[in-house]
Amino acid sequence: MEKSLIKQELREMILAAGAERVGFATAEPVDAESFDKFTQWLAQGRHGGMKYLENYPDIRRDPRLLLDGAKSVISIAFNYYPPQLRDSSLPYISLYAYGQDYHDVIRKRLKGVCEEIERTWGAQTRICIDSAPILERYWAWRAGLGFQGINGTFILPGRGSYFFLCEIVTTLEIDPNTPIMGDCGGCGRCLRECPTKAILGNGRIDASRCLSYLTIECRDDWHVDSDIDTPLYGCDRCQLACHHNRRALPTPIEEFHASERMLSLDYDDIASMTEEEFRLTFRGSAIKRTKHSGLLRNLTKLRR
Ligand code: SF4
Ligand code: SF4
Structure with a gap:
């Protein structure tokens, strides 16, 4: 089958699985400039306690090491913007965490797409959803999905940044897309809105100051200036400020919609939760990542 037809068929298959956008890139080493930017960020210690980002630099540099004979990286964006938001009087929970854990959902x-690729074209595949050392925003850019914003999120032109990115690395040869050469055009709203000044201004974030990192990934106690309103889990302020998100449309993926319980969870519900109740409430949710102790720690930081 012609490469352009393979591409068309694949795109339809992936969109039918619920994806919003899909793009294709040739599997080859990351360009030197982009990789240097990443290693400098690590060398400056901006990744806080996320030491796992230092692992497997050779694989992160070259996705062909993820799968023998890899020829292409398929970059895929899934919309998570929920149709119903929590009331602003409730402790803030990041929008991406309203529904079921995206790792499982995506x-x-x-899985069916990969089985189809293997059956139809006899090619091997590997799905990466935060589960492999791969520079996902770089590959989304290379695959023509959009560009990286000053706030470090990946922006799909016309649709914004409320998207999960993931990849399928495959031995199938697919015509690559052309990267989009867009940028933020000097807007700077996210820089002004970030309460902890964690945005470094070059598409990189100082994770050790970022409330998203502190409330989710950080395992220790953390402190920010006492006049800052802190969230319970994650932080979207730099995304909420971004004009690209004004046109965000609700996700059609029901697994990413919030349950009634998620929409109403308040301070007292969380403060009185036992470890067992935490486990039951957040089973199948990304929020379990912060653990019961982490959520209670975050709760103690809220200004009431
Ligand atoms: S997520 Fe919040 S703390 Fe982190 S960079 Fe964005 S606005 Fe700043
Ligand atoms: S708020 Fe402005 S500078 Fe920040 S990511 Fe959005 S467009 Fe770029």
Whole structure:
């Protein structure tokens, strides 16, 4: 089959699995400039306690090491913007965490696509959803999905940044897309809105100051200036400020919609939760990542 037809068929297959956008890139080493930017960020210690980002630099540099004979990286964006938001009087929970854990949801949806690729073209595949050392925003850019914003998020022109990015690395040869050469055009709203001044201004974030990192990934106690309103889990302020998100449309993926319980969870519900109740409430949710102790720690920081 012609490469352009393979591409067309694949795109339809992936969109039918619920994806919003899909793009294709040739599997080859990351360009030197982009990789140097990443290693400098690590060398400056901007990744806080996320030491796992230092692992497997050779694989992160070259996705062909993820799968023998890899020829292409398929970059895929899934919309998570929920149709119903929590009331602003409730402790803030990041929008991406309203529904079921995206790792499980997306893997399940892409499994059939990979089986189809293997059956139709006899090619090997590997799904990456935060589960492999790969520079996902770089590959989304290379695959023509959009560009990286000053706030470090990946922006799909016309649709914004409320998207999960994931990849399928495959031995199938697919015509690559052309990267989009867009940028933020000097807007700077996210820089002004970030309460902890964690945005470094070059598409990189100082994770050790970022409330998203502090409330989710950080395992220790953390402190910010006492006049800052802190969230319970994650932080979207730099995304909420971004004009690209004014046109965000609700996700059609029901697994990313909030349950009634998620929409109403308040301070007292969380303060009185036992460890067992935490486990039951957030089973299948990304929020379990911060653990019961982490959520209670975050709760003690809220200004009431
Ligand atoms: S997520 Fe919040 S703290 Fe982190 S960079 Fe964005 S606005 Fe700043
Ligand atoms: S708020 Fe402005 S500078 Fe920040 S990511 Fe959005 S467009 Fe770029």
